[in-house]
Amino acid sequence: MTHSKHPIPQLGFPITETHCHLDFLAPEAVAATLELARAQGVHRFVTIGTAPDNLDRVKEIAGAHNDVWCTLGIHPHDAKSADVDVMTRIRTDSISANRVVAVGEIGLDYHYGYSEKKVQQTVFETQLQIAADLDLPVVIHSREADDDTQAILANFASTRAIKGVIHSFTSGIGLAEYCLSENFMLGFNGIITFNRAENVRDVLKITPLDRMVVETDTPYLTPVPYRGKENAPCYLPFIVQRMASEKALAVDEMLAHLEANANRLFPGLI
Numbered sequence: 001m002t003h004s005k006h007p008i009p010q011l012g013f014p015i016t017e018t019h020c021h022l023d024f025l026a027p028e029a030v031a032a033t034l035e036l037a038r039a040q041g042v043h044r045f046v047t048i049g050t051a052p053d054n055l056d057r058v059k060e061i062a063g064a065h066n067d068v069w070c071t072l073g074i075h076p077h078d079a080k081s082a083d084v085d086v087m088t089r090i091r092t093d094s095i096s097a098n099r100v101v102a103v104g105e106i107g108l109d110y111h112y113g114y115s116e117k118k119v120q121q122t123v124f125e126t127q128l129q130i131a132a133d134l135d136l137p138v139v140i141h142s143r144e145a146d147d148d149t150q151a152i153l154a155n156f157a158s159t160r161a162i163k164g165v166i167h168s169f170t171s172g173i174g175l176a177e178y179c180l181s182e183n184f185m186l187g188f189n190g191i192i193t194f195n196r197a198e199n200v201r202d203v204l205k206i207t208p209l210d211r212m213v214v215e216t217d218t219p220y221l222t223p224v225p226y227r228g229k230e231n232a233p234c235y236l237p238f239i240v241q242r243m244a245s246e247k248a249l250a251v252d253e254m255l256a257h258l259e260a261n262a263n264r265l266f267p268g269l270i
């Protein structure tokens with residue numbers, strides 16, 4: 001990967017990648033991807049579980065690098081494959097495995113509808129209950145499901161100061177306001193650099209500085225100026241820079257907030 005045409009900004013403060021899918025990369029590419037990101041000041045990575053057949057892999061990646069942690073959960077796309085045995089695994093592995101910092105990613109996706117709505121809802125509720133039982137934060141994916149996400153979260157019994165994050169936030173202002181009032185953080189990624197993402201920038205504008213985290217969602221959603229290429233955590237600085245300019249803050253000041261917020265969202269990182 002060469003970045004000579006659009007150099008990545010060098011940041012003066014370490015940064016945490018709160019949401020990436022390192023298991024979606026070719027296994028031989030993981031070490032080099034991490035190395036490139038470390039050179040840009042990324043000092044911690046959270047790689048996200050999504051399906052029954054990648055839970056072992058995300059644990060393995062987290063176990064192999066001392067700056068990588070993981071989450072375990074079944075994504076709404078895969079809800080149809082989340083039988084009782086899979087739910088039991090999420091629970092027992094979240095207790096027994098090292099370096100598991102949250103339950104996720106879980107939620108509702110009515111855009112693609114790869115699993116039936118009713119099945120998605122049940123699997124989401126079951127995993128919220130696991131998180132509540134284990135006192136873990138949650139990583140939530142919600143797409144075109146604002147009303148049902150809000151209705152289900154209304155029954156989430158978490159007593160954590162920060163209950164979790166709605167990652168890659170693209171939902172409406174109404175769900176944003178609800179989640180902020182319910183002690184969730186909102187996760188922002190390369191989408192905020194896209195021309196047509198005015199709605200996401202509007203949500204960023206109303207999000208308090210102590211309630212936002214940054215992520216790439218690698219390998220998806222590559223920020224401008226590398227949009228169209230495969231994403232990587234080394235591109236985080238482009239996202240942070242844009243968040244800072246939208247909030248009229250110095251980049252280092254934004255970074256200080258984002259680091260503090262990552263620590264509050266995932267206490268297991270410290």
Ligand SMILES: [Zn+2]
Nearest residue numbers: 019048105217
């Ligand atoms: Zn994701």
